[in-house]
Amino acid sequence: MTKAVPAMVRPVVKRFYSGAVLNAAKGLPVVGKYLLQRNVIKIGIPVVGVPLAVVLNRYTTLLAGRHAQAVFRNEARVIEIAERLTGRSRHPQLMLWVAWLVILADEKTTDDEALLIRHLVRLVRDQHQVVDRQLAHLVDVDHADVWRRVDAEPGDLSDLLDVAEQVAAVDGDVNTAESAVISELRDRCCRV
Numbered sequence: 001m002t003k004a005v006p007a008m009v010r011p012v013v014k015r016f017y018s019g020a021v022l023n024a025a026k027g028l029p030v031v032g033k034y035l036l037q038r039n040v041i042k043i044g045i046p047v048v049g050v051p052l053a054v055v056l057n058r059y060t061t062l063l064a065g066r067h068a069q070a071v072f073r074n075e076a077r078v079i080e081i082a083e084r085l086t087g088r089s090r091h092p093q094l095m096l097w098v099a100w101l102v103i104l105a106d107e108k109t110t111d112d113e114a115l116l117i118r119h120l121v122r123l124v125r126d127q128h129q130v131v132d133r134q135l136a137h138l139v140d141v142d143h144a145d146v147w148r149r150v151d152a153e154p155g156d157l158s159d160l161l162d163v164a165e166q167v168a169a170v171d172g173d174v175n176t177a178e179s180a181v182i183s184e185l186r187d188r189c190c191r192v
Contacts, residue, residue, distance in 0.1 A: 096130075099116070103116075116167060160185065
């Protein structure tokens with residue numbers, strides 16, 4: 001910005017100090033055309049540059065503030081989802097496996113999904129004292145292993161279905177791969 005202001009001010013000063021004003025300035029015995037323009041430019045740069053810098057700083061600060069507000073609001077939304085899911089879960093360890101299966105269904109992990117699984121793991125550890133070492137070292141989920149875990153769990157598994165639907169929707173619309181996993185989970189939950 002400081003380099004661009006002099007380039008913008010020079011043509012304005014040269015245009016203003018032309019014609020009759022320039023002839024009057026040339027009539028002064030000590031001050032010539034170049035010296036007058038140079039002095040006016042030296043004064044004009046701060047006069048234009050300082051207000052321009054203030055406006056630019058205000059605008060960029062507002063943009064940064066709005067971006068930070070959106071990021072923190074989104075993070076709070078994801079944390080709220082994790083707390084709600086963890087609080088209602090009757091199968092906290094299996095919930096983590098189902099959530100990880102849904103997240104990896106489309107073979108890509110968004111920032112919101114990564115944030116959600118991080119908070120789910122933390123909340124399950126804090127609220128239910130469940131630490132799954134096998135899940136902690138897992139990179140790729142074996143669908144068959146998760147389905148075996150779901151089939152082995154007795155009772156009502158509707159809380160897992162709710163987890164799967166909310167995990168799939170945390171980053172926007174549910175895609176076809178996530179829908180397929182939810183559909184398979186729904187079938188398995190209904191059989192139990």
